Amino acid sequence: MTRARWIANVVAVTAAAVTFFPIYWMILSAFKPASEIQSLNVRPWTFAPTLEHFQRVLGGENFGRYFLNSLGVALAVVLLSALVAFLAAVAVTRFKFRMRTTVLIMFLIAQMVPIEALTIPLFFLVRDLGAVVPGVGLNTLGSLVLVHLAFSLPFAIWMMRGFVAAVPEALEEAAMIDGASRPVILWRILFPLVAPGLVATSVFSFITAWNDFIFARTFIISAKDNQTLPSALLVFFKPDEMDWGGIMAGSTLMTIPVLVFFIAVQRRLIGGLGGAVKD
Amino acid sequence: MTTALKAPADRRDPVRRGGTARPRRARGALRPWIYLLPAAAVLLPLFGYPIYMLGLLSVFDYRQAQVSGGEPTSFIGFENYATLFGDEKFWSVLAATVAFAAVLVVATLAVGAALAVVLTRAGRVPRLLLSLAAMAAWAAPSMTGSTVWMFLFDSDLGLVNQVLGIEGYNWFYDQWVTFGIVGATVVWHSFPFVMVTLYAGIQAIPGHVLEAAALDGASAWQTFWRVIVPMLRPLITIVVIQSIIWDFKIFTQIYVMTNGGGIAGQNLVLNVYAFQTAFGSSEYGLGSAIGVIMTLILLVVTLFYIRALYRSGEKL
Numbered sequence: 153m154t155r156a157r158w159i160a161n162v163v164a165v166t167a168a169a170v171t172f173f174p175i176y177w178m179i180l181s182a183f184k185p186a187s188e189i190q191s192l193n194v195r196p197w198t199f200a201p202t203l204e205h206f207q208r209v210l211g212g213e214n215f216g217r218y219f220l221n222s223l224g225v226a227l228a229v230v231l232l233s234a235l236v237a238f239l240a241a242v243a244v245t246r247f248k249f250r251m252r253t254t255v256l257i258m259f260l261i262a263q264m265v266p267i268e269a270l271t272i273p274l275f276f277l278v279r280d281l282g283a284v285v286p287g288v289g290l291n292t293l294g295s296l297v298l299v300h301l302a303f304s305l306p307f308a309i310w311m312m313r314g315f316v317a318a319v320p321e322a323l324e325e326a327a328m329i330d331g332a333s334r335p336v337i338l339w340r341i342l343f344p345l346v347a348p349g350l351v352a353t354s355v356f357s358f359i360t361a362w363n364d365f366i367f368a369r370t371f372i373i374s375a376k377d378n379q380t381l382p383s384a385l386l387v388f389f390k391p392d393e394m395d396w397g398g399i400m401a402g403s404t405l406m407t408i409p410v411l412v413f414f415i416a417v418q419r420r421l422i423g424g425l426g427g428a429v430k431d
Numbered sequence: 432m433t434t435a436l437k438a439p440a441d442r443r444d445p446v447r448r449g450g451t452a453r454p455r456r457a458r459g460a461l462r463p464w465i466y467l468l469p470a471a472a473v474l475l476p477l478f479g480y481p482i483y484m485l486g487l488l489s490v491f492d493y494r495q496a497q498v499s500g501g502e503p504t505s506f507i508g509f510e511n512y513a514t515l516f517g518d519e520k521f522w523s524v525l526a527a528t529v530a531f532a533a534v535l536v537v538a539t540l541a542v543g544a545a546l547a548v549v550l551t552r553a554g555r556v557p558r559l560l561l562s563l564a565a566m567a568a569w570a571a572p573s574m575t576g577s578t579v580w581m582f583l584f585d586s587d588l589g590l591v592n593q594v595l596g597i598e599g600y601n602w603f604y605d606q607w608v609t610f611g612i613v614g615a616t617v618v619w620h621s622f623p624f625v626m627v628t629l630y631a632g633i634q635a636i637p638g639h640v641l642e643a644a645a646l647d648g649a650s651a652w653q654t655f656w657r658v659i660v661p662m663l664r665p666l667i668t669i670v671v672i673q674s675i676i677w678d679f680k681i682f683t684q685i686y687v688m689t690n691g692g693g694i695a696g697q698n699l700v701l702n703v704y705a706f707q708t709a710f711g712s713s714e715y716g717l718g719s720a721i722g723v724i725m726t727l728i729l730l731v732v733t734l735f736y737i738r739a740l741y742r743s744g745e746k747l
Contacts, residue, residue, distance in 0.1 A: 156651065160552035164561045167546055171619065172564035175571060177590065178579045194593045236469040243466035255467065257737060262478060264733045266680040268702045269722030272709045273484035274477075276498075302477035305470060334462075363572040366682065370710065382574040386687075396582050403575035414570035415563070 178407065181400040182206065189397050205401035209388075215402060217377060218384040223409075225293055225380060226361040229300045233308050233357040234350050236301075238343065241312035246321070256313075262306035271370045274299060278371055291375035299367050304357035311356070315349025316342070352417050359410055381406050482726070488719035495713035511720040520696070521704075521721075528679065528700040531610055535678040538618045540671065543625025548655060550630045565623035573620060577687040580616040603689060606697040613684050613698070620684075621677060625670050632666045633659060665743035672736040676729060682706070701725050 181189060183201040209215045244256055275290075278299075282289015288298055319342060327337050365382030372378050385406065388398040489511055496502040515521045546565075550558050568576075583590050584602040592598050603609050636659065644654045660667065682702045685692065692699040692707060699707070701721060709718025 156552060157554065160549050161554050161557040163549045164546075164553040164557035167549070168557070168560040168564040171561070171568050171623075174576070174579045174583065174619065175567050177583065178575065181582065189588060192593065192598070194588075194590055236473060239466040240470040243463040247463035247466075249460060249463045252463070260737060260740075261730070261733055262474070264676045264729045264736075265478075265482065266682075266702055266705075266722065266725045266729060268680065268682045269705045269719075269725055270478075270481045270485060271706060272715055272719050272722060273481040273488060275710075277477075277481060277484065298473075298477055302473050305473060306478075309470065359570070359572070363574060363683075365574055366686075366706070382572070385574060385578065389690075394582075394585065396585070396588060399578050400582065403578045407571050407575045410570045410572060411567060415566055 175407070175411075178400050179404050181396060182404040184397065186397050205397040206405070209398050209401045209405070214376075214379075215381075215384060215405070218379050218381050219405060221293055221378060222362060222381040222406075225296045225300065226358050228297045229304060229361040230354045230357050232297070232301050233304045234354055237305060237308035237312045237353060238316075238346065238350060240305075240309045241316045242338065242342065244309070245313055245316045246324075259306045259309050263310065267303050268366050271366060274367075275370055290371050291373060291378055292371075293378050293380075295371050296361070296364070296367055296380065299371075300357075300361040300364060304360040307360075308353045308357055311353045312346070312349060315346045315353070318349075319345045355413055355417055358413060362406075362410060485719050485722050485726070488716055489723045491716050493716035493719075498713070498715065507716075511717050512724075514717060515720055515724070524696075524699045524701060524704045527610075527698075528702075531614065531681070531700060532675060532678040535614055535617055535621075535681075536671065536674045538614065539621050539625055539674050539678070542618060543622040543670075544629055546622070546626045547629035547633060548651070548659075550626070551633050552651075562627075565626055568619050569623035569627075571620065573683040574687060576616055576620050577684050580612065580619075581688050584612055604694065606693065609689055609693055609698050613681075613688050616684050616688065617678065617681060621674065625674065628666065628670055629663065632663045636662055665739065668739040669736070669743065672732060672739060675732055676736070679729060679732070680725070 177196075180196070180198065182205055183203075184198045185200050185202045186204065188195070188198055188200070210219075244252060278288065278295045279290050282292070282295070286292075288294040323345070324337050324341060327341050332341070363382065365380070365386075368380040368383045369386075372380070372383070381402070385399065385402045388395045388402060490506060490508055491497075492505050492507045492510070497504045546561065550561060553561070571579075581603075582588075584592070586592060586599055586601045589602075591602075592600055602612050640658060640662070641654065644658050649657065680702050681700055685698060685700055685703050686706075689698040691711070692703050696704075696707075702725065705718045705721035705725065707718075708721060709715045
């Protein structure tokens with residue numbers, strides 16, 4: 153082993169340990185008994201793992217309900233955005249039409265808009281919308297599905313575009329010669345072929361919806377039952393005595409689903425990002 | 432007669448449609464628009480219209496009294512902007528935002544690029560470990576990343592203070608120390624994207640180029656600056672601009688870790704400032720004006736991004 157390789161290995165392992173440490177600390181603290189968290193003699197392990205924080209979090213503060221709310225919103229966003237993004241990606245890769253480039257650049261520009269600033273107009277929009285369609289007004293989970301769908305779409309379309317373009321057109325042409333109709337080609341041939349890309353894209357839509365707390369905080373004002381995880385986590389923030397055990401248990405519950413999702417599709421993710429960044 | 436027969440056959444152009452990657456000419460010019468319809472149905476009312484409304488609100492006097500209907504809304508032209516430009520606070524927040532973003536971009540790039548190079552030289556197991564750890568940091572929601580880093584730097588029970596033996600030291604008191612901790616959290620979240628993208632780029636450099644450099648006696652440092660960086664310039668440009676866009680609109684970490692902008696708003700960045708002005712002080716018109724200024728700044732950055740994409744050979 154050369155010296156360069158040896159140094160690279162040491163740096164890589166050290167960087168891995170440092171990078172993973174906060175996550176390890178979060179999970180460890182979630183399982184540590186309260187007495188050990190309070191103790192001034194901090195140790196990076198525990199011999200008495202406990203579920204007390206999870207029980208308190210899931211039971212007392214209605215966290216289970218918020219978890220399901222977050223999951224429901226995120227899954228609805230994933231399904232809708234996958235369908236809509238797939239169709240739009242087909243439109244911009246498989247057809248040549250006037251304003252095609254303009255449409256593409258609009259999707260690109262939409263990705264840079266500071267969406268937090270849009271909470272201001274969206275607050276009034278959702279308020280007025282609620283008067284007409286009660287299911288998507290303030291305090292509803294429907295309003296969250298709508299805004300997250302809108303904010304995840306531009307990136308989802310941009311990323312799907314790479315996956316659709318990677319499918320050889322010859323396949324569709326062969327099917328067309330065999331007499332298959334447009335819908336059949338679209339849903340029976342193209343859709344299954346880009347499904348892996350669709351999964352990778354979905355991870356990002358899922359994360360957009362799952363991580364959000366600014367819209368949940370702005371739209372869900374009085375309906376406590378419709379709160380989602382991130383803003384529910386803030387319940388444990390008390391100025392003088394932070395309930396770190398509870399916060400870490402809640403954070404762990406919030407991180408694990410994304411982590412599993414992310415690592416499961418990581419290979420495709422990198423391929424897809426390559427497609428999204430550079431063809 | 433012959434021409435009349437030939438014309439329709441030409442239009443279908445069977446030869447040119449064979450196998451090439453060129454988008455085919457739609458038989459019905461409407462079809463792509465039908466496929467775009469669902470996207471438009473979502474994006475126009477929920478993305479386009481709010482942007483228009485943000486601009487509109489920014490030229491109105493729109494505060495709590497107008498929201499509740501107590502006073503009529505009145506058009507005030509650019510008065511909100513004049514208020515902002517005459518306000519020292521706005522300029523200091525703008526300066527802090529730009530400085531904070533600049534430092535974050537440099538730090539993210541340095542860490543990401545250095546580790547990308549390390550990945551190319553490390554053995555299989557260390558490489559796998561670093562990739563997985565980076566994936567975990569990348570995937571962690573910004574909300575939970577913020578809570579964990581807050582816990583690590585907590586003044587009483589935080590690990591850092593206990594290890595350093597400086598119990599009671601409050602890391603979230605001084606403006607720049609606070610920015611430092613929040614910045615570390617942001618870099619922890621964002622370096623994996625840079626690392627993974629640049630690693631993929633380095634892998635795509637033909638092996639013989641790097642071998643030639645090694646044969647000519649180039650050190651690792653020289654190889655990086657003289658060979659890898661020039662070859663990856665388009666990719667690096669894209670990563671830099673993406674980072675600028677992200678770091679300029681940091682929101683969650685600041686909002687959560689500094690409890691909405693720090694002591695007396697000393698850790699505000701534009702995005703949080705706009706939100707607080709609107710929902711904290713009920714100055715919706717003024718908050719919208721800040722949002723518009725941010726959007727315009729980001730628009731300029733995005734134009735550079737689009738140019739970089741074109742230059743890198745992206746087919747739009």
